Amino acid sequence: MSAASSTGGDDLTSGETTGQDERILVSVRLRPLNEREIVRNDVSDWECINNSTIIFKSNMPERSMFPTAYSFDRVFRSDCLTKQVYEEGVKEIALLAVSGVNSTIFAYGQTSSGKTYTMRGITEYSLADIYEYMEQHKEREFVLKFSAMEIYNEAVRDLLSTSSSPLRLLDDPERGTVVEGLIEDTVVDWNHLQELISICEAQRQIGENTLNETSSRSHQILRLTVESSARGYLGAGNLTTLTSTVNFVDLAGSERASQTLAVGTRLKEGSHINRSLLTLGTVIRKLSKGRNGHVPYRDSKLTRILQNSLGGNARTAIICTLSPARSHVEQSRNTLLFASCAKEVTTNAQVNLVMSDKTLVKKLQKEVARLESELESARSKSFADDSTALLRDKELQIEKMHQEIKELTWQRDQAASHLQSVLKSFGIKDQISRMDDHSAPGFSEMINAFRLDADLPGIKTFKDFIDPGAVSPNKKIIQIPESPEDNFLLDGSTPKFSGSGWEDIGKRNSEDAKDIGEEVRGMKREKRS
Ligand SMILES: Nc1ncnc2c1ncn2[C@@H]1O[C@H](COP(=O)(O)OP(=O)(O)OP(=O)(O)O)[C@@H](O)[C@H]1O
Structure with a gap:
């Protein structure tokens, strides 16, 4: 017993x-x-x-x-x-x-x-x-x-x-x-x-x-x-x-x-x-x-x-x-x-x-392994969750950037078309270098790249027209001011010089030309404000 x-x-x-x-x-x-x-x-x-x-x-x-x-x-x-x-x-x-x-x-x-x-x-x-x-x-x-x-x-x-x-x-x-x-x-x-x-x-x-x-x-x-x-x-x-x-x-x-x-x-x-x-x-x-x-x-x-x-x-x-x-x-x-x-x-x-103790140890080892693997999968799941969030964030950023590019492209095209009409109104032939989307430089650079084949009497470049002090008699490149404020060409308010041919303009003295340039810039500012 x-x-x-x-x-x-x-x-x-x-x-x-x-x-x-x-x-x-x-x-x-x-x-x-x-x-x-x-x-x-x-x-x-x-x-x-x-x-x-x-x-x-x-x-x-x-x-x-x-x-x-x-x-x-x-x-x-x-x-x-x-x-x-x-x-x-x-x-x-x-x-x-x-x-x-x-x-x-x-x-x-x-x-x-x-x-x-x-x-x-x-x-x-x-x-x-x-x-x-x-x-x-x-x-x-x-x-x-x-x-x-x-x-x-x-x-x-x-x-x-x-x-x-x-x-x-x-x-x-x-x-x-x-x-x-x-x-x-x-x-x-x-x-x-x-x-x-x-x-x-x-x-x-x-x-x-x-x-x-x-x-x-x-x-x-x-x-x-x-x-x-x-x-x-x-x-x-x-x-x-x-x-x-x-x-x-x-x-x-x-x-x-x-x-x-x-x-x-x-x-x-x-x-x-x-x-x-x-x-x-x-x-x-x-x-x-x-x-x-x-x-x-x-x-x-x-x-x-x-x-x-x-x-x-x-x-x-x-x-x-x-x-x-x-x-x-x-x-x-x-x-x-x-x-x-x-x-x-x-x-x-x-x-x-x-x-028995041995069986118990085995069972506990198994349990520990199971818990470890659960922990691991929980970790990788949270990592995956983080990555997904990050990816979504990036996608949103990319989408935003696409929108901005679209907007800028549209603005650029608008500007180009205005520029063309301005240039036409100045009597400049439609001989602007093509600005294609793929080679799209900054807007100023693009404008700087415009070539004028024709010599303008009196005013050699468009910049000369705006800033006669900087006139270079030999230059054939239109110099557009770099300041964004001066990029009036982007604006629909671009003035029309109707009734005045390039000959008349050329006959004006440099002071007149400066006044006109300032007037154009002033209109642009007015429009923005
Ligand atoms: N189902 C049954 N058929 C025939 N006789 C029975 C039956 N149940 C009990 N008895 C008889 O009744 C008597 C009392 O039964 P028993 O001693 O089992 O009762 P009990 O509930 O255990 O009582 P106690 O709490 O006083 O011990 C016994 O003589 C038993 O043989």
């Missing part, structure tokens, strides 16, 4: 989730009237009308205050065998244990309603199916570990130990509530398992009350841990193990102490039992309204130990057992109310993987 401990160098990780929150599977099992009830002529008031609905069939006067029909995942008539309850109500949950998913099956109901009767069968069928699964999956190596405890008068006791000292509950950040020092036996074979279960039954607190000679006075939790790994990888150091626990919980009766005529020790038991069950009821009720707000798991040992099964990493099935007797109608209704709340509760089970 070895005491339950942490997984040592191994790391417990939660693998893939089963995907979503899943409701607790709730079934109701009606038992037949028992001998006592028959003797006192009790009548059966409940009937399962189909696979999911149970009704209250009595015509008692107060019945209208309560619902007459209740629906659950499954309801089982009083003549149903435990095998059917197992197959249709809990098997799918119990067998999740072999695939690394935690599961819990528990029975809830008043004393003598058939919880122990039901759970014994359920436990046996589940264990048998788990064994059968192991037989059929020889490619995996399974290790089963068994532990058992009871909560009696709010003290946790190890059912595999002869000691009656209560065990402490500890909070483990990874595994939740852990029972310190709880014995966990590695199961050798089927017979060994049966033996262990017998030990637990013998150890469990049994008392007699007026309703049940062999009433279970404690909450019993039998726990089987299933570990499995692929045989091909055993010893390779890079092992991944599926690990899960299945809990079989037989609760003590949910009845009120008064109803069992409890006194003395039995009354003390009853108050503790009910304190635990009261907390269980509160937890279920709170959880049924969603997981928001405080859920008082810590208010009892039972709810602390079952915390995962009630709202965490586990799949859970609850079988609510019911006496059909009219004398128990109040308790039966309480049980059905509990069951109605329980069916609204969801849990979120995960596949639990335990990795």
